[in-house]
Every structure is written in structure tokens, then in C-alpha cells.
Amino acid sequence: MGIRSFLSKPYAAYIVKQQLKWANNPSQAQESVFQNLIQVGKSTAFGKDHNFGDIKNYEDFKKHVPICDYEDLRPYIDRVIAGESDVLWRNKPTYFAKTSGTTSGAKYIPLTKDSIPNHINSAKNAMLNYIHETGNANFLDRKLIFLSGSPVLDKSGDILSGRLSGIVNHHVPGYLRTNQMPSYETNCIEDWETKLDRIIDETIHQDMSLISGIPPWVQMYFDRIIERTGKPIHETFPNFDMFIYGGVNFEPYKTKLFDSIGKVIPSIETYPASEGFFAFQDTQTEEGLLMQLDSGIFFEFIPTDEYFEENPTRLRIEEVEMGKNYALIINSNAGLWGYSIGDTVKFVSKAPYRVLVTGRIKHFISAFGEHVIGTEVEKAMKFALEQHPEVKITEFSVAPQVNPIKGLPYHEWLISYENEPNDPDAFALTIDNKLRELNVYYDDLITGTITRTLVISALQRDAFQQYMKSIGKLGGQNKVPRLSNDRKIADKIIHWKK
Structure with missing residues (x-):
């Protein structure tokens, strides 16, 4: 110890x-x-x-x-x-x-x-609660990585400004600073793909025990390591036993992330x-x-x-x-x-008092009065992944299609697969039936033939990453909205349809 x-x-x-x-x-x-x-x-x-x-x-x-x-x-x-x-x-x-x-x-x-102190102490206390409950603190003795934005700060007037994760990087406690990765110089790289490759160069031979970041970007980090090594993450980092995440619902990413690791490890969810x-x-x-x-x-x-x-x-x-x-x-x-x-x-x-984060107040679909919210689509996806265990996804987003070329309007689910369903129609129907169960207004629309059941558009595996890159928001704390009430985002992402 x-x-x-x-x-x-x-x-x-x-x-x-x-x-x-x-x-x-x-x-x-x-x-x-x-x-x-x-x-x-x-x-x-x-x-x-x-x-x-x-x-x-x-x-x-x-x-x-x-x-x-x-x-x-x-x-x-x-x-x-x-x-x-x-x-x-x-x-x-x-x-x-x-x-x-x-x-x-x-x-x-x-x-x-x-x-x-609210930002710094809350992050620290999340780990301390885990240590107190489980008695496991070994991850503090090895290398830690926080996938974050650049710590380089500008000035707005006479006040320093930058991304929150970059600011917080300046306040990492001294007792963790000596085993924190990546290096300051690498963390300052703005281009996410260049930065990610440099992070891998610095970490791939280290004794990593804790990794923290937004799940889709951690997954991208894992994918690049697996491409280089041909091994699951737990073989590259045999002492990796703590994952800290926040920013998005973990459930849609959970199966693929743990598959990439090669085993289930403890995790701590945060809400910063x-x-x-x-x-x-x-x-x-x-x-x-x-x-x-x-x-x-x-x-x-x-x-x-x-x-x-x-x-x-x-x-x-x-x-x-x-x-x-x-x-x-x-x-x-x-x-x-x-x-x-x-x-x-x-x-x-x-x-x-404990909460679940259920979505964004302005991120919903109510093109037909259904008011479908983020937690409902995520529960429907989670259920479908459990019923179709061969399926693994990298990311998804949902938008209404109000004026299709033919037929009734529908919700379009844009999904990037790691592994596609054996029966795509059955997978879509599983999602749709669960969503109808969760949202009576959505069910009424389909029952009343105002809309049809959802349609899945399968995208390239890296479609969402390519979209984020195209708008200059690849990596860091950026994320694609889970659902939108218009097609501004969907019509751009669909460019990467398979």
C-alpha cells in the first residue's frame, strides 16, 4: 500500500x-x-x-x-x-x-x-466516498489520466478564461499532481486527434489505474489503443480499476466500453x-x-x-x-x-437527496405533441441492447422526420454501430415498443396512424466523431445532443450514412 x-x-x-x-x-x-x-x-x-x-x-x-x-x-x-x-x-x-x-x-x-472549492472539493469527495465505502484506494498510487480540455487560458478583459476542465486542471491537488497524466505540454494541444495520439504515446506503457472523462471520448481513446496493440485495455493497463465519468448518461456506452476494457471495473458518476x-x-x-x-x-x-x-x-x-x-x-x-x-x-x-439527470429542458421531440425526453429514448435504447446482446453502438441521436418523401412522419434514430443487429427490423421494433410503453403520447400517435414506427438510419462507425470534427468540437467536454426537435443536426450527421 x-x-x-x-x-x-x-x-x-x-x-x-x-x-x-x-x-x-x-x-x-x-x-x-x-x-x-x-x-x-x-x-x-x-x-x-x-x-x-x-x-x-x-x-x-x-x-x-x-x-x-x-x-x-x-x-x-x-x-x-x-x-x-x-x-x-x-x-x-x-x-x-x-x-x-x-x-x-x-x-x-x-x-x-x-x-x-465547489468544483475541486466535489470531485475529490466523489473519490473519497468510494474509498470510504469500499476500502479500495490503490488506484491513487499509480498513474491517473483526466481527459480534459486545454489548460491554456486566455483573458476576457482582465480575467483569465478557458474551458472548465482546463481551469480545474490548474487546481488538481498536489498529492495527485505527480502521477497525473498526460503531460502539461500534451494537454495544451488544441487539435483533439493530435492530442489523443500524443496522450497514447505517453500513457500506453504506463501503469494506469484511473481514467476520467466523458464516455464517448474515453471510448475513442480506448479504440486507438486497441488499434495499436491488438489487445483489450485491461491487458495494456492490468491495474486499471477506476473509471470516473460525467456529462452524459453512461448506459448507452456501458456495454461497448467494458467490452473494450475486457472486464467490468468500478466506476463513479459525477454531475459537473x-x-x-x-x-x-x-x-x-x-x-x-x-x-x-x-x-x-x-x-x-x-x-x-x-x-x-x-x-x-x-x-x-x-x-x-x-x-x-x-x-x-x-x-x-x-x-x-x-x-x-x-x-x-x-x-x-x-x-x-439523490437525483438522476434525465435530460435537457430544451432537448426533446414534440413535433406532434409527444414530448419525448432524453431519459425515455435512453431507456428504450438500453432495453433494446439488453434484448439484442449482439448489438453494440458507439453513439446515437434522434430527430423527427416531419415531411418524409413518402408515407407517414416518423422519429429517425441515427445510430453508429460497433456491431450491427442480426435483425435490424426487430431491433428497431424493440426500441419503438419500449418507447411506446414509456410515453403514452408517442403511443397514441402511432395507434392513431398520425405517425409511423421509428426508422433507424445506420451511420458509419465514426459518424458522430466526424460530425463533431466538422464543427470544430471534437473531444474535450463537447457532446452531441441526444435528441432534437428539428433536423438541424440530423441533416448534417446523415451525411455519414452507410
Whole structure:
């Protein structure tokens, strides 16, 4: 046992003990965060504009602070970039996390001195919870890889800016820095394919034990290694025994990823975003991710069926119901107020509060009133893969075909296969029947002959990678939307149809 793994166990026990204090008192933890946010926010430009001095409780807060998105906060962020202080939070942000926006172009999400610990400690605590529960800490003694964006930072005004994963790279704890891979120089390479080849050069002969990243890009890393070696990953990295992931639902990638490894290994799911690190998997035995209720973020929840209403219901943590989909709203010590991050979640536990990420509030298909959401298509795909074990996929996305050349409209499933189904029609029907079971409105459309059953378009194995490359978003934290309500993406990806 190495020094890192030895020392991590008492530290993990301490962290979990502290965690239980707020996890067992969720309302009190969130109220404390709320009061601190309001107290600091009073002296900011946003706080003055929204009468924070008059806010005594959550009901007051809802009257004064509307739900907003990036465009609503953009005038304040522009003032920060121009050099103004105390705009959204005290002083100036330490960084801007630069992300790609759909309507806003580049988005600049503030990270402050107060909010950075949320990102760093949550990632660290995810591993410590695993160590405390299982007693396995050996992966800390060998080489670790975090497939991330470039740590090279630019400036927006006088504030450093870059990709969140690149920013976080500057804050990796010192005790992990010495066995972290790849090298800083390699991590700075912008072109993903060049970077990936260089990462493999540096790691292929190392004793890798932990790999972290978004599943499709980790899969690409594995595929390249297998092409070079002709061996499954566990033979190249015999001590690889921890996979940490986030950003997408793991289920569609799980079978192929573990097949590439050559065995099933432990994994930890996380829920990070530029706006905050919201939850992580705190146990290997229960479903869901533990909400971080004591980490500088006050959470609100809007029932998804009310989200687009003028005055939707806004709930705090103790008001949510199990099994219901909510749009996630945050207020944070990064200076985000009433901010809709665009994700939807569902609670699977209230003691402690654990969630599943169910999709994106604007990523759905409702071309005919069916309102199919991400979690439904992923459950349908998971079920079909279980029923057709020969099938392995690399990626998929779904879009409506409203005006087909002939016949009734349908949902088009664009799928890149690693291994194709023995009976493509049966595979498509399995998906379709499961989706009809999960979504009664979709079932009604087919029963009423308004639409037909889904159609699968088989794409080249690397179709989604080629698409992402074509739009300059290959690798890093970028991902293709699971489903869209139009054909803007589908009509481009279909270019790589087999």
C-alpha cells in the first residue's frame, strides 16, 4: 500500500462524517447557503437592482429574482468583462469558464474565489466516498489520466478564461499532481486527434489505474489503443480499476466500453457543469447522485410541465417529490441568480437527496405533441441492447422526420454501430415498443396512424466523431445532443450514412 492510499482512508472517513452532518439536515444546509448568498449579494449591482435588502426568506426571493438564462445575465457579465467589480458577486471572478452557446455564441460563466472549492472539493469527495465505502484506494498510487480540455487560458478583459476542465486542471491537488497524466505540454494541444495520439504515446506503457472523462471520448481513446496493440485495455493497463465519468448518461456506452476494457471495473458518476458541481455518486449500492447542498449553491426546482409557463411553480429542496421531473435552477456564490442551467433531474431518494439527470429542458421531440425526453429514448435504447446482446453502438441521436418523401412522419434514430443487429427490423421494433410503453403520447400517435414506427438510419462507425470534427468540437467536454426537435443536426450527421 502506497502513502497516498494509506493516508486517504482516514481522510475519507473524516470527509464522509462531515458530509453526513449536512446530508442529514438538508433544509438547514440549504437555508444556511441561502442566507449567506443574500447577505453577500446585497452589496452587488445585481442585488441592488433586485432589492436584496428587502429579502428575508425564500418567498421574498421569488418575488424579486426572476428565472433567467445566460442572455438575461449577459448585460451584467459584459460589465464584469469591461472591468467593473461587485457586479454579480463580491469583487471580480477569478476565471470565466468559456462554453459554446447555441443562441449566445460563446458564453462566459464566472468562477469566483468562493465558488472554485465547489468544483475541486466535489470531485475529490466523489473519490473519497468510494474509498470510504469500499476500502479500495490503490488506484491513487499509480498513474491517473483526466481527459480534459486545454489548460491554456486566455483573458476576457482582465480575467483569465478557458474551458472548465482546463481551469480545474490548474487546481488538481498536489498529492495527485505527480502521477497525473498526460503531460502539461500534451494537454495544451488544441487539435483533439493530435492530442489523443500524443496522450497514447505517453500513457500506453504506463501503469494506469484511473481514467476520467466523458464516455464517448474515453471510448475513442480506448479504440486507438486497441488499434495499436491488438489487445483489450485491461491487458495494456492490468491495474486499471477506476473509471470516473460525467456529462452524459453512461448506459448507452456501458456495454461497448467494458467490452473494450475486457472486464467490468468500478466506476463513479459525477454531475459537473461550468455553472457548478451539483452532485456525485456517493455509494456503489444505491441509485442516484448525492446533491451537494452545502457547497455554495442554493437549488430551486421547477416541474418540467410548467417550465415554459409565465409563472411556473418554484420549489426548494424539501418541497420536491420523488419520481417527478424538474428543471434545475441554481443560485450560487459564482454570482448566478435564478439561473436555469437547462438540465432536468428526477429524485430517487430524499434521505439523503439523490437525483438522476434525465435530460435537457430544451432537448426533446414534440413535433406532434409527444414530448419525448432524453431519459425515455435512453431507456428504450438500453432495453433494446439488453434484448439484442449482439448489438453494440458507439453513439446515437434522434430527430423527427416531419415531411418524409413518402408515407407517414416518423422519429429517425441515427445510430453508429460497433456491431450491427442480426435483425435490424426487430431491433428497431424493440426500441419503438419500449418507447411506446414509456410515453403514452408517442403511443397514441402511432395507434392513431398520425405517425409511423421509428426508422433507424445506420451511420458509419465514426459518424458522430466526424460530425463533431466538422464543427470544430471534437473531444474535450463537447457532446452531441441526444435528441432534437428539428433536423438541424440530423441533416448534417446523415451525411455519414452507410
